[in-house]
Amino acid sequence: MTQSLGLILGALLALVLFVYTFWPENAFASQREKTRLDFLQERKEQLYENLRDLNFEFRAGKYPEEDFVAQRSQLENETAQLMAEIELLQQG
Amino acid sequence: MATFGSLALVLALALAAYNLFAGTIALRLLATGHPARISPERLADTARRAGIAGFYAVTAAAFALVWSVFTNDFSITYILEHSNRALPAAYKFAALWSGQEGSLLLWAWLLGTYGFVLRLMHKTDVKLYAYAGTILAGIQVFFLAVLNFAAPPFSLFRGAIPPDGNGLNPLLQYPEMVIHPPMLYLGYVGFSVPFAFALGALMMRYPGEKWIRITRSWTMVTWLFLTVGIFLGMHWAYAVLGWGGYWGWDPVENASFMPWLTGTAFLHSVMMQEKKGMMKSWNVWLIFSTFLLTMLGTLLTRAGLVSSVHAFAQSSIGSWFVTFMCIVAAVCIFTYVLQRSHLKTEHQLESLVSRESSFLFNNLVLLTACFVILWGTLFPILSEYVQGTKVTVGAPWYNKVAVPVGLFLLFLTGVGPLLPWRATSLRSIRRNFVIPVIALWAMVVVCLVAGVRPWTDGAFDAGNFYALVAFALAAGVLTAILSEFLRGAGVISRQTHRNILSATWLLTRRNTRRYGGYIVHIGVVVIVIGLAGAAFNRNQEQELALHDKLVIGPYSLEQVGATQDTNPNYDSDYALLDVYKNGKKLFQMAPEKRVYAASGQPQTMVAIHSLPTWDLYVVYEGTNPGTGQPIIKAFLNPLVSWIWAGLVIIVFGTLVALVPNLSSATAAPRVAARSTVPEPVLKGGD
Numbered sequence: 001m002t003q004s005l006g007l008i009l010g011a012l013l014a015l016v017l018f019v020y021t022f023w024p025e026n027a028f029a030s031q032r033e034k035t036r037l038d039f040l041q042e043r044k045e046q047l048y049e050n051l052r053d054l055n056f057e058f059r060a061g062k063y064p065e066e067d068f069v070a071q072r073s074q075l076e077n078e079t080a081q082l083m084a085e086i087e088l089l090q091q092g
Numbered sequence: 093m094a095t096f097g098s099l100a101l102v103l104a105l106a107l108a109a110y111n112l113f114a115g116t117i118a119l120r121l122l123a124t125g126h127p128a129r130i131s132p133e134r135l136a137d138t139a140r141r142a143g144i145a146g147f148y149a150v151t152a153a154a155f156a157l158v159w160s161v162f163t164n165d166f167s168i169t170y171i172l173e174h175s176n177r178a179l180p181a182a183y184k185f186a187a188l189w190s191g192q193e194g195s196l197l198l199w200a201w202l203l204g205t206y207g208f209v210l211r212l213m214h215k216t217d218v219k220l221y222a223y224a225g226t227i228l229a230g231i232q233v234f235f236l237a238v239l240n241f242a243a244p245p246f247s248l249f250r251g252a253i254p255p256d257g258n259g260l261n262p263l264l265q266y267p268e269m270v271i272h273p274p275m276l277y278l279g280y281v282g283f284s285v286p287f288a289f290a291l292g293a294l295m296m297r298y299p300g301e302k303w304i305r306i307t308r309s310w311t312m313v314t315w316l317f318l319t320v321g322i323f324l325g326m327h328w329a330y331a332v333l334g335w336g337g338y339w340g341w342d343p344v345e346n347a348s349f350m351p352w353l354t355g356t357a358f359l360h361s362v363m364m365q366e367k368k369g370m371m372k373s374w375n376v377w378l379i380f381s382t383f384l385l386t387m388l389g390t391l392l393t394r395a396g397l398v399s400s401v402h403a404f405a406q407s408s409i410g411s412w413f414v415t416f417m418c419i420v421a422a423v424c425i426f427t428y429v430l431q432r433s434h435l436k437t438e439h440q441l442e443s444l445v446s447r448e449s450s451f452l453f454n455n456l457v458l459l460t461a462c463f464v465i466l467w468g469t470l471f472p473i474l475s476e477y478v479q480g481t482k483v484t485v486g487a488p489w490y491n492k493v494a495v496p497v498g499l500f501l502l503f504l505t506g507v508g509p510l511l512p513w514r515a516t517s518l519r520s521i522r523r524n525f526v527i528p529v530i531a532l533w534a535m536v537v538v539c540l541v542a543g544v545r546p547w548t549d550g551a552f553d554a555g556n557f558y559a560l561v562a563f564a565l566a567a568g569v570l571t572a573i574l575s576e577f578l579r580g581a582g583v584i585s586r587q588t589h590r591n592i593l594s595a596t597w598l599l600t601r602r603n604t605r606r607y608g609g610y611i612v613h614i615g616v617v618v619i620v621i622g623l624a625g626a627a628f629n630r631n632q633e634q635e636l637a638l639h640d641k642l643v644i645g646p647y648s649l650e651q652v653g654a655t656q657d658t659n660p661n662y663d664s665d666y667a668l669l670d671v672y673k674n675g676k677k678l679f680q681m682a683p684e685k686r687v688y689a690a691s692g693q694p695q696t697m698v699a700i701h702s703l704p705t706w707d708l709y710v711v712y713e714g715t716n717p718g719t720g721q722p723i724i725k726a727f728l729n730p731l732v733s734w735i736w737a738g739l740v741i742i743v744f745g746t747l748v749a750l751v752p753n754l755s756s757a758t759a760a761p762r763v764a765a766r767s768t769v770p771e772p773v774l775k776g777g778d
Contacts, residue, residue, distance in 0.1 A: 003095045010099030013152055017103065017145035021110070021138055028137035031218040039299040043369075046301075050367060054513070060579035063512055064519045071514055 037089045040082055047079045094168050094246040097156030101246070104149035104200070105236035107142045108229050115139035115226030122219070123296070136222050140211050143225050146232065147208035154201045157194060157245055161187045166257050169249045170194060176259040176690035178660035182270045183260050189273045190264050192409070193245035198274070199390065200235040202281040203228065210285060220303055223292025224285070231284050234416045242409050259690025265661075266332050272324035276348055279318025280386040283351060285310045286358070287383035290376055294427050297434045304366045308605075309750055311362070315355050316746045322348050323739045334696040334711040336631055336727040338735070341490040346469040347389035350462050354382040357458040364451050368513075369438030373428075374455070376435060380424045385462075387417050392469070443515035450508035457501050464493045495558050499565060502620055505613050506569030509576050527575055532568030539563050555627035562624035566617045573610050573617075580607075601754035608749025615741030618734050625706070625731025633725040635716050636667075645728040647708055648672040649681070654722065662686045662695075667712045667722040671701070683712035683724070706730040 054075060058068040118136035121128050128135075157170070161184045166172040174187040174194065189195040207228045214221040239245065263269075286307045293303040325345065330338040339345060358378040364370045391413040428435075441448055468485045475483040510524040539545075539560050546557035577596055584602075585595035600607040634642045636651035643649075649669045657664040666682040684697035701708040709727040716723055 006093060006095030006097075006099070009096045010103070013096075013100060013149065014103050017107065017148060021107065021142045021145045025134075025137060028133055029215050029218045030133045034299045036299070042300045042302055046367065050513075056580070056583065057512070059583045061582075062510075062520070062524060062579065064517060064523065067512065067515075067517050067520055071512070074514070 037086065040086050040089070044079065044082055044086065047075060047082065051075050051079070093156045093160045093163075093165060094248060097153045097160070097246040098244065100149050100153035100156060101197075101236065101240055101244070104146050104153060104204070105233065105240050107146035107149055108232040108236055111139045111142040111146060111229035112226060112233055113139075114142065115222060115229060119219075119222060119226060119296075139229070140214060140222065140225055143207050143211045143229055143232075146229075147204035150197075150201045150204040150236075153245075154188070154197055157197060158185065158188060160246075161185075164257070166253050166255075167248055168245075169247050170245050172249055172254065172257045174257070174260055176257040176661075178689065179257075179260055179265075180661065182267070183265050186264055186270050186273075187260055189277070190260055193239070193243045195273070195277070195393075196235060196239050196243055196409075197245050198277055199281055200232065200239060202274075202277055203232050203235065203284060206282060206285050207232065216306060217302070219296060220289065220292060220298060220306070223296055224288040227288035227291050228284060231288075234412075238409055238412050242412055256690065259688060262662075262686065262688045262691065262693045262695035263332060265688070265695070266328060268324050268328045268331070272321060272328055274321075275317050275324055276321030279314055279316075279321050280348075280351070280389060282310065282314025282317055283355060283379075283382050283386050285314065287379050290379045291424065291427060294376060294431050294434065297431055301366050301369065304362050308362075311355070311359060312746055312750055315352075315359055316743065318348070318352050318355065319742060319746075320739065322352060323736070327736065330732070331698055331700065332696070334698050334713075334725075336629065336709055336711075336725075336729060337626075338732070341465075341468070341487045343469045343472075344389075344393050346465045347385075347392040350465055350469075351382045351385040351389060353458045353462040353465070354378055354385060357455045357462075358382060360451050361455050364448060368448065370441075370448065371452075372435040372437060373432065376428065378455075384417055384420060385466075387413060387420070391417070445511065445516045445521070447508060447511045447513045450504055450511050454501065454504045454508065457497055457504065461494060461497045461501075464497070465490065498620070498623075499558065499561055502562070502565045502569060502617070505616060506565065506572040509610065509613075510572055528568040528572040531571035532564045535564045535567035536560065559624040559627040562620050566621050566624075569617050570614065573613055576610060577607065598754070600748060601751075604751045604753055605749050608745050608747070608751070611745030611748055612742050613745075615738045615743075615745055617738075618741055619738030622731045622734030622736075622738060625729065625734070628730045629727065631725060631727040633713070633723065635719065635721045635723050636669075637719075637721050642724055642726055644708075644726045645706070646673050647726075647728070649710065649724065649726060651722065651724070652680075655682075660689065662688045664697075665712070667724060669699075669710060669724065671708065681708070681710050683710045685712050685714060702733045704731075704733055707732045 051072070054063075054068070054071055057063060063071070114135050118132045118139060121132035121135070157168075159165075160168050160171050161175050162181075164171070164175070164177050170191055170193050171187070174191045175184060179187070187194065189198045207225065210221060210228065211225050214225070289303055289307040289310070292298075322345075325348065326338040329340070329345075330336075358375060361371050361378060362375050365372055365375050391410060441452065443449065468490055472482045472484045475481065506528060510528070512520060544556055544560050544563065545553075546560055547553055548556065577599070578592070580599045581592050581595040584590065584599050585592055588595065588598070590598065630644060632642055632644045634640070636642060636649075638651055638653065641648050641650050649671055651667065652670050653668045655666045655668060657666070663686065665685045669681045669683070671678050671681055679701065681699040681701060683699040686695045686697060687693070688695065696711055696713075699710045699712075707727070707729045709729055711725045711727075713723040713725050715721060
């Protein structure tokens with residue numbers, strides 16, 4: 001490949017990429033700010049998953065009954081407080 | 093093609109710089125809400141598209157270099173120095189990363205590719221992806237600046253152009269070398285992505301831990317590439333260097349191992365953040381360190397700071413890398429100090445015997461190993477700087493620390509999954525640990541009976557002791573993992589009336605991350621068994637006249653002749669050895685010695701007969717100049733094939749973990765909202 005052909009190809013590439021980058025586009029993506037409510041909903045899903053894991057491990061025989069009850073109670077308590085805050089934010 | 097390639101690199105640098113500049117301004121405008129003449133969203137989108145366009149420009153440059161190799165364009169200095177006409181096509185590709193300029197171009201191209209995929213997926217979370225894309229652009233600006241100003245791959249040869257090139261380094265002319273460096277680089281470069289997400293999430297005070305879920309697949313894929321790259325390198329060292337081993341604690345091997353250790357720690361501890369909102373600062377620093385260690389690895393490999401059989405390209409780009417690493421460290425520290433209030437933990441460690449603490453110990457052990465290796469790797473540089481003499485540390489120094497640390501890590505691999513979250517009662521420990529402990533002690537008895545004893549002739553034998561501990565722990569950990577599968581499958585089996593195999597399949601599909609992770613742990617156990625075999629390695633070196641025999645273990649190797657071969661790329665000499673066992677001929681081995689035409693350099697090609705029990709590994713060391721007889725060195729290396737089998741299991745396990753879950757496990761939560769909210773239960777998200 002000659003030097004001039006290389007230059008022409010390089011210039012062509014620059015032109016195409018310039019047009020691609022700056023082509024007027026109105027349909028670009030945007031998103032609303034994530035709120036505390038979104039955050040709490042995500043955490044709720046995670047706490048539900050933790051509860052499901054705990055139940056499954058108990059059924060698999062990994063926890064004695066009293067350990068399971070104590071842990072479940074802690075997780076449920078945490079989830080309940082979180083859901084209360086969610087309800088409060090949804091009402092407000 | 094040199095002109096086109098050079099232009100493409102300049103263009104790529106301009107686009108990456110625009111991506112960084114416009115992206116930063118757009119994100120600043122979005123964060124402050126200041127009015128501007130152009131909409132920040134539109135500006136951010138042009139920055140994103142500049143990143144995509146930059147990928148095409150780097151691809152064009154990489155294509156130009158590959159084209160030049162295949163068309164034997166020796167007017168380009170890089171092609172002249174790293175290729176020749178007779179080089180087979182696959183190794184012409186390898187020429188792309190055999191030299192410094194080419195490997196930096198590969199770095200930039202892989203980073204461009206990761207960035208391309210990331211920018212195409214930006215709708216997942218537009219703002220977070222914009223931060224990550226801008227940070228990746230910053231890294232890309234550095235690599236493209238080095239390529240344009242310090243190590244240009246398309247610089248032209250001055251003077252009369254030779255008719256043929258100098259050829260590829262013979263050490264690199266081995267099939268694995270076509271895939272090992274790209275795999276390693278995919279791993280190195282890939283850690284830029286979770287780094288960019290973590291730094292971006294911290295900069296924007298990302299509410300919650302969803303960014304971890306978004307980056308999970310990136311991190312696992314990157315980790316997988318790095319793992320495969322490291323093991324392919326081990327196999328290459330085993331099959332090509334002819335010293336009978338696969339890991340020599342070489343500085344460049346260490347450079348790839350250190351980010352693997354911190355990356356593995358991150359993969360584990362990030363689960364704590366996702367599930368419990370704990371260890372947030374720790375995780376941020378783990379991924380920052382991992383990225384900096386990948387940079388250090390590239391610096392060690394490329395800048396010639398340390399002597400290594402792997403440091404194929406050496407030059408003076410070290411100052412560029414050191415400056416960049418300092419800038420990255422400064423940005424990380426500044427961002428952390430500014431935003432550390434965002435990283436407050438949501439839960440405290442409640443007990444030293446819990447799943448959480450096992451993750452913490454796992455992290456501490458991995459980081460200890462990383463620090464020890466970093467110290468050993470940098471010690472020659474530091475000692476030279478302080479004392480004026482280079483003091484190197486050898487394999488025995490590393491082994492003294494790494495072996496016990498590795499065994500403790502194996503212990504945690506077994507213990508962790510058996511421990512419940514939060515706290516563990518004595519009853520729970522008894523319930524979960526009885527069977528693995530029985531398996532562990534049963535293995536101790538089996539080993540002692542089989543002759544694996546920690547003493548030889550009344551003296552303590554550290555190799556045998558560690559092998560015994562490794563086998564015993566392997567049995568315990570394997571039992572623990574299998575019991576996890578069986579217990580879970582038992583629940584599914586009872587619920588759905590499936591047989592245990594079908595239930596195990598469903599169990600794995602329902603929680604691919606956990607059970608894929610367990611499969612990875614099985615692979616680790618298999619690898620440790622293979623590594624422990626090294627305690628029983630044997631070797632024998634002998635000059636063999638025709639029909640002379642070399643005896644090693646149960647094998648007898650008889651020299652039955654020699655042969656030669658030639659092709660345009662190299663000339664070969666083979667020693668022919670018939671292998672007997674119990675007086676019966678089994679097969680013939682032909683270790684080889686090559687001399688490459690272009691470079692005139694010799695190279696050993698080892699003959700390996702691999703079995704699950706051991707490898708018979710034979711090296712043709714050359715001929716005795718006095719007698720003209722071949723000198724043969726044979727090794728009997730037990731359990732080496734288990735290491736490669738373990739890698740296959742790890743790859744399978746990681747692929748399983750990458751598959752989305754089939755559906756959530758059963759057991760619906762039963763939670764009702766409380767009527768009052770004394771104070772927000774969770775920090776963050778504000």
